[in-house]
Amino acid sequence: MLTNKSIAIVIACYNDAGTVQEMLKRIHASMREVTPNYEIIYVNDASPDNAEQVLNEAFLREPRLTVITHSRNFGSQNVFTSGILASQSEGVVLMDGDLQDPPEIIPKFVAKWLEGYDVVYGIRDRRQTSLFWQMAYKIFYRIYRAMSYVNVPLDAGDFSLMDRKVADTIAHMPERDRFLRGMRAWVGFKQTGIPYVRQERFSGQSTNTIWDNIRWAKKGIFSLTFMPLEWISYMAAFMVMVTAIAILFYIFAYFRYGAPSGFLTQLLLTLFIGGIQLLCLSVIAEYLGRIFVEVKQRPRFIVKSIIRHKDVSSTK
Numbered sequence: 179m180l181t182n183k184s185i186a187i188v189i190a191c192y193n194d195a196g197t198v199q200e201m202l203k204r205i206h207a208s209m210r211e212v213t214p215n216y217e218i219i220y221v222n223d224a225s226p227d228n229a230e231q232v233l234n235e236a237f238l239r240e241p242r243l244t245v246i247t248h249s250r251n252f253g254s255q256n257v258f259t260s261g262i263l264a265s266q267s268e269g270v271v272l273m274d275g276d277l278q279d280p281p282e283i284i285p286k287f288v289a290k291w292l293e294g295y296d297v298v299y300g301i302r303d304r305r306q307t308s309l310f311w312q313m314a315y316k317i318f319y320r321i322y323r324a325m326s327y328v329n330v331p332l333d334a335g336d337f338s339l340m341d342r343k344v345a346d347t348i349a350h351m352p353e354r355d356r357f358l359r360g361m362r363a364w365v366g367f368k369q370t371g372i373p374y375v376r377q378e379r380f381s382g383q384s385t386n387t388i389w390d391n392i393r394w395a396k397k398g399i400f401s402l403t404f405m406p407l408e409w410i411s412y413m414a415a416f417m418v419m420v421t422a423i424a425i426l427f428y429i430f431a432y433f434r435y436g437a438p439s440g441f442l443t444q445l446l447l448t449l450f451i452g453g454i455q456l457l458c459l460s461v462i463a464e465y466l467g468r469i470f471v472e473v474k475q476r477p478r479f480i481v482k483s484i485i486r487h488k489d490v491s492s493t494k
Contacts, residue, residue: 180288184215185269185339187284188261190254191222194275195229198236202243204281212288219264220275221257222247224482237485244486252479255356258336260479262349264486270345272336272358278377279337286372287339296367299331299338299359303373318395325403330363331371338362353401354478355468360402400468406461413454 187205191198202218209216220236220243222229233245246260258272269291273279283300290298302315316333323330336358340348348361363369400406 180212180285181292182215183213183269183292184217184267185209185213185271185288186217186219186261186265186267187271187273187281188219188221188258188265189273189275190257190261191220191229191233191275192225192251192254192257193227193229195225195227195232197275197277198229198232201275201277201281202236202240204277205284208281208284212285215267216242217244217265217267218242219244219246219261221261221264223254223257224248224251234485241487244484246481247483249480249482254336255358256479258358259349259356260481262345264484265345268342269339270342271339274336279335280374280377283337283372283374284339290370290372291339291341294368295370296341296344297338297362297369299334299362299369299371301331301371301373302333302335302376322395322399322402325399325405326360326363327403327405328360328363330360330402331369334359334371335376341367343367354471354474354476355401356478357401364402400464404465407465410458410461413458417451417454 187209189201194201198220205218218240220233222233222245224247230247233243233247237243237245244264246264248257248260252260254274261272262270269288271284271287273281279300287298287300319330319332319334323332340362344362344365344367347365348358351361
């Protein structure tokens with residue numbers, strides 16, 4: 179055993195009914211070498227498959243298991259927040275329920291935690307997916323890091339272990355539009371990463387489309403940086419300079435060659451300026467939409483039901 183400290187494993191469940199038994203089996207195998215004090219918290223985010231039934235049946239056999247069911251789908255970031263708030267342990271592990279993040283990495287997380295690190299995150303060194311998606315994710319994380327005003331680790335997802343004080347800090351941050359890996363970087367503390375290979379889904383098909391990934395990328399960028407708003411001022415300054423140069427060129431051309439004309443030139447200039455204006459408005463709209471969500475102060479999630487065993491973290 180590495181420690182007697184208590185650890186909670188919070189698992190986000192959406193379309194993951196087929197992985198529940200394998201997940202529990204592999205978590206138990208991994209935690210046997212870590213600590214006798216651990217709890218497993220499955221958060222069912224209104225999964226459209228039979229996950230609720232599967233989890234309720236597993237609860238009857240698993241004395242360490244807590245099952246939380248949301249009233250509707252609130253998204254993975256609120257799922258993890260829900261699980262953190264329900265956990266009772268000194269350390270909290272976050273992981274998706276599709277087994278792309280292998281439970282066998284948890285002992286490595288715990289070893290670093292015991293060395294004094296408050297956050298240990300998984301670094302997706304390689305992915306078992308197409309070359310296109312491998313490159314797309316690599317590019318996104320580098321753009322995201324360049325745009326962020328905090329030092330965001332490259333290729334690091336939600337899969338991580340956080341000390342209780344870090345998990346509580348993040349869970350009680352008031353924002354509704356949450357991007358946990360960015361919030362995790364923002365809070366600071368002593369952090370390190372463990373590289374691993376992100377695997378294919380164990381069961382079922384991913385529901386994410388290319389548009390879902392684009393929305394996810396926008397969520398990350400607009401949640402942790404105001405650089406797009408700075409770009410608007412840069413573009414405005416650039417357009418002013420271009421306009422000043424164009425006016426001088428027009429005056430020169432007028433006295434030297436006569437007034438230049440051309441319908442196509444005017445059309446292209448109008449479309450270009452209109453495109454710049456629409457781009458600026460779209461950036462402002464992204465931030466305005468997030469302000470709209472925040473000011474309503476609605477609950478981040480609604481728990482339909484929660485079933486748990488007494489003193490689950492100390493069950494042996």
